[in-house]
Amino acid sequence: MAQWLQAKDTISGQQGRVYATINGNVEEMAYVKTLEAKIEKNMTEVKVLGYLGDQNKANGWKGTGSMTLYYVTSLFRQLMLDYVTTGKDTYFDLVIVNEDPTSSIGRQTVTLQNVNFSSTIIAKVDTGSELLDEDLDFTFSGVKLLDSFTKP
Template structure:
């Protein structure tokens, strides 16, 4: 493959997650995607099924090692009926020094799907996963060749 440099492949080891501006050092896995929900349009005299975008749905998750109760505390107002909803933002960053550049993506209006109170087993390190939805994103720093 001409022009391909394997050093430019980004290693997830250099990924980081920021919540409320603070690096969440204990989290080591992140995902986010936007599902595009479409309607099929069938026109007479045309074999092609056309599509119209109706809505967008953002989902994702973060996971890593249990170190603090930060996210439980952040989400507690929802569980204690003190607030209708708690929204925040997350920033995902990939910054492999061998790659072509750094990428940062801001996820807006993040709402966690559940509050992880306890999930542990004797003799094993405690990990946790926080699935969420989001409403909008911004590509802060794109990777460009």
């Protein structure tokens, strides 16, 4: 067993993959630059007799995330326009895979369920940018850990 983490066992950020399943179609999202999803507990403050400090009790959770994409797809603009014109919102799943073949820790696969975008850039120009990108914020209401990293 190693006494410290070996550099080869860290995960390269460029070795990830992201897939969206939207209306039954799987879209490989090779245009993702960054993606981060987090779960935050809803906490209730609890005061009790005989104790001067505040205690907290978890009473639920909320899933939120953000993505930065290269500005090369109209898919999410179309989903937003569908909502604007019909009122029908689209929820979908995202599968995020981290797998660096150099590392000994294997693969981690996370599925975010019922993903819904909060906002979408509908059009963009930027004369000071060499490459256009866009930021998308989202929420999700389910999550599965399909594959877990092993210990190095």
